[in-house]
Ligand SMILES: C[S@@+](CC[C@H](N)C(=O)[O-])C[C@H]1O[C@@H](n2cnc3c(N)ncnc32)[C@H](O)[C@@H]1O
Ligand SMILES: Nc1nc2[nH]cc(C(=O)O)c2c(=O)[nH]1
């Protein structure tokens with residue numbers, strides 16, 4: 001199978017329990033909760049997306065012919081020494097494209113595989129670190145993983161219902177939006193009142209790295 005990749009780059013994981021880790025980011029093109037076009041944002045299921053995932057025009061973006069081609073580019077970005085090699089598959093929605101063949105190819109290249117998903121598609125076997133980030137108004141199929149990362153504030157989603165799901169880590173991430181300061185205050189207030197949840201920040205944005 002071929003893969004539509006928006007961009008691929010080396011950076012540090014900015015969010016979640018693995019924040020601070022050196023990581024190759026593999027951003028797939030396309031999402032099932034928004035077209036990615038600004039004209040469609042107001043009627044999308046997910047309206048607060050901070051990411052351009054349309055097309056294959058980013059750094060190292062392309063339609064890669066097969067899993068081996070994606071893994072070769074990711075390996076070149078990481079470098080020859082694959083100790084602690086880590087790749088974050090994101091998007092867009094990575095589970096629209098990430099399949100067993102690509103998981104095997106990335107493992108063969110020496111990567112530990114992380115995924116950032118909206119949870120609407122069941123995750124394939126072989127993912128080493130699964131982050132699910134539920135969106136109000138979508139049906140969450142994937143209710144287990146390594147971290148649940150809820151962007152906050154969101155209306156029409158009740159965190160109390162999520163804590164019954166099978167995750168060892170429950171994280172609240174302030175929404176990057178017009179009134180980001182209010183979102184940060186709301187996120188902090190939520191965590192102070194609900195110790196099951198922990199605050200996670202988008203460190204890469206503060207650091208000015210991708
Ligand atoms: C761009 S999404 C791609 C992966 C997948 N589609 C998802 O939503 O989880 C990557 C992460 O960024 C989060 N995110 C998107 N827009 C955000 C925003 N405006 N503020 C904070 N986090 C945001 C998502 O919830 C998700 O955890
Ligand atoms: N540095 C960095 N960390 C991230 N963690 C999750 C991201 C994403 O867009 O999925 C992201 C991203 O875009 N950049």
Ligand code: SF4
Pocket residue numbers: 031032033034046047048049050051053091092093118135
């Ligand atoms: S589900 Fe993820 S990629 Fe899709 S629009 Fe929402 S935040 Fe963006």
Ligand SMILES: [Mg+2]
Pocket residue numbers: 050051
């Ligand atoms: Mg991002």
